[in-house]
Amino acid sequence: MKTGWIVAALVAALSLAAPAPCAAQEPVRDFSQLNTRLRPGDTIWVTDAQGREVKGRILSLSTDALTLEGGRPRSFGAPDVSAIQVRRNDSLANGALIGLGVGSGLTLVACLADTEAREAGWCVAAAAVYGGIGAGIGVGIDALIPGKKILAYRAPAPSGAPPARLSIAPVVTPRAKGVAVSFAF
Numbered sequence: 001m002k003t004g005w006i007v008a009a010l011v012a013a014l015s016l017a018a019p020a021p022c023a024a025q026e027p028v029r030d031f032s033q034l035n036t037r038l039r040p041g042d043t044i045w046v047t048d049a050q051g052r053e054v055k056g057r058i059l060s061l062s063t064d065a066l067t068l069e070g071g072r073p074r075s076f077g078a079p080d081v082s083a084i085q086v087r088r089n090d091s092l093a094n095g096a097l098i099g100l101g102v103g104s105g106l107t108l109v110a111c112l113a114d115t116e117a118r119e120a121g122w123c124v125a126a127a128a129v130y131g132g133i134g135a136g137i138g139v140g141i142d143a144l145i146p147g148k149k150i151l152a153y154r155a156p157a158p159s160g161a162p163p164a165r166l167s168i169a170p171v172v173t174p175r176a177k178g179v180a181v182s183f184a185f
Helices: 002-017 031-036 093-113 115-120 123-144
Strands: 043-048 053-061 065-069 074-077 081-088 148-154 165-172 177-184
Touching (some): 031 148
Antiparallel strands (some): 165 177
């Protein structure tokens, strides 16, 4: 009976700590759609047509131009921009939930392994306390991790030029395990 509780607690802790599946949004290909991904005040990285990258805060955004604030405002027209990246921070809630699960889960596993502690009845209170401490630590660690840069805009390829593609896929068969990589341009 004790082993069943330990296994259940470990499964619960691991399911809370497992990463959630995510789906990335495709970047917009039309400059007039930038207002769906960006807003004034966002810090962005603009790669111009010559390949130079400029970091700045959006001062103004219109359907055909983008102005970054700084010492002197810089404006970029749609033909001058090849890519725009923006950093999006994730919610601190996932760090809190992972910390809560680890703190309370490890405490419950320790309590279930000790029959005297289980009879004393303090396991739930200890799991709540250590779960709260774990949640605080999880929020702190999550706050230290900067958000990822995501591609918000990519200029369309010149007409007639096919886009380059990179494909990576796992290969698992009874006789072989590996990765298939293909690059098409």
